[in-house]
């Protein structure tokens with residue numbers, strides 16, 4: 001028996017294979033895919049950037065995901081507890097602590113952006129954009145994010161929704177909602193894709209995504225692709241360690257990692273396919289940046305037949321995708337409180353949510369009333385609280401976490417234990433195991449080190 005301590009209640013976990021995929025893919029697929037991926041693809045020139053991103057996902061992302069699942073399922077603990085259990089009396093647990101910190105900082109600003117999408121759902125339903133020109137929509141977005149109370153109100157609503165799901169537990173909360181919300185998301189995005197590619201003039205957008213122009217691939221583009229691979233696949237902070245600990249011993253971890261990676265990539269590409277044909281059909285600049293979704297799309301929807309419905313669908317999609325991701329981030333913190341601090345689930349959820357929401361309020365205010373408060377982040381200069389949390393977590397914590405996770409599985413864990421976990425104690429034939437170990441020991445750590453050093457300005 002894995003759980004030797006018979007006094008402990010049976011550990012909560014995922015109940016079905018589809019539930020595992022829905023929850024883990026739900027974590028991976030989020031604002032990173034639908035908001036960030038299209039705009040950075042636009043900035044870095046389209047198809048060539050996508051090819052680089054796919055290489056990063058395959059050589060580094062997928063193996064790190066398998067490593068996280070392996071650590072979590074082997075240890076049957078939260079992200080910090082897993083390192084303590086597998087490598088007792090060693091400093092490896094600091095990797096888990098870094099993940100804990102990253103969870104705090106990511107969820108605080110993530111909740112703010114998700115809150116903007118909730119506000120946009122209401123504006124879309126009220127058809128507010130119908131009477132606005134492009135400049136006014138830009139002004140509307142700027143006005144929303146820089147005001148004091150409105151974004152905080154929606155951030156609090158979103159964080160309460162996140163807490164509500166996590167409160168239900170793994171099986172009856174996270175898995176239950178992911179099983180409904182993820183198929184819904186797929187349906188909405190496919191509807192948007194069909195609408196986008198049937199727009200007159202959409203061909204230019206499709207070829208932007210399919211025809212690579214390698215002259216546009218700068219070193220910065222390569223490094224951004226790698227950093228985004230971590231963020232998009234929810235790697236480097238113990239989310240997949242935590243979820244891995246809820247995966248049953250009979251499941252094929254390599255297969256789950258593969259399916260989640262493919263699903264995440266597919267949704268990012270489908271999001272690109274929903275956005276770029278429309279962007280090109282209406283003559284909008286593809287490199288418009290972070291406002292691409294919030295400023296550009298309402299313009300596009302307005303000029304589109306059936307746009308009223310599509311704009312509502314789109315912002316619902318954004319919020320749904322954000323919710324299944326935010327839930328996974330909160331779970332990292334909650335699982336730690338529950339298991340290592342012996343708190344009840346309810347108490348853990350309340351404390352974690354309140355603390356993260358307060359930090360998020362500061363992030364939200366830093367877009368407006370508190371924009372004068374700047375904090376130094378080496379390599380990035382003086383940043384407001386929102387940008388600091390974003391850059392600190394995505395560019396420092398996640399790559400560093402991914403590096404340590406790879407080294408931990410590659411060099412600290414017993415090769416035999418890793419093999420047993422990946423092959424379900426020898427039940428599965430895992431012909432890829434040798435290749436996986438090479439990627440984990442060498443390719444991933446070297447690749448990640450390059451990104452990390454670059455972000456420190458050393459490379």
Ligand code: PFF
Nearest residue numbers: 028030031032231232234239
């Ligand atoms: N993967 C999520 C996205 O693409 O939006 C964001 C995220 C979730 C990052 C969970 C990190 C994490 F641990």
